[in-house]
Amino acid sequence: xxxxxxxxxxxxxxxxxxxxxxxxxxxxxxxxxxxxxxxxxxxxxxxxxxxxxxxxxxxxxxxxxxxxxxxxxxxxxxxxxxx
Numbered sequence: 001x002x003x004x005x006x007x008x009x010x011x012x013x014x015x016x017x018x019x020x021x022x023x024x025x026x027x028x029x030x031x032x033x034x035x036x037x038x039x040x041x042x043x044x045x046x047x048x049x050x051x052x053x054x055x056x057x058x059x060x061x062x063x064x065x066x067x068x069x070x071x072x073x074x075x076x077x078x079x080x081x082x083x
Contacts, residue, residue: 001017001020001021001026001027001028001029002029002031003017003028003029003030003031003032004031004032005031005032006030006031006032006049006052007032007033007034007036007037007039007044007049008032008036008037008039008042008043008044009032009043009044009045009048009049009052010043010044010045010048011045011047011048014048014051014052018052018055022055022056028056030052032049034046034049037049
């Protein structure tokens, strides 16, 4: 399972995700920005973000240095796709 915008996950959602997908026979990929996990008005829960991080101690973690969502070539390709 791939869960994008994970920083907006609440405790109930994390409980479901972890029970369904956080097992040795399944892969769980969480994509999120920890700096945005503080925005509770969007349903974000910084404590849940921390719990999820601690629940995956052996996980491979990656950080993006560049935000490619604002790259001109990427935007042109997406615009062509939806044109």
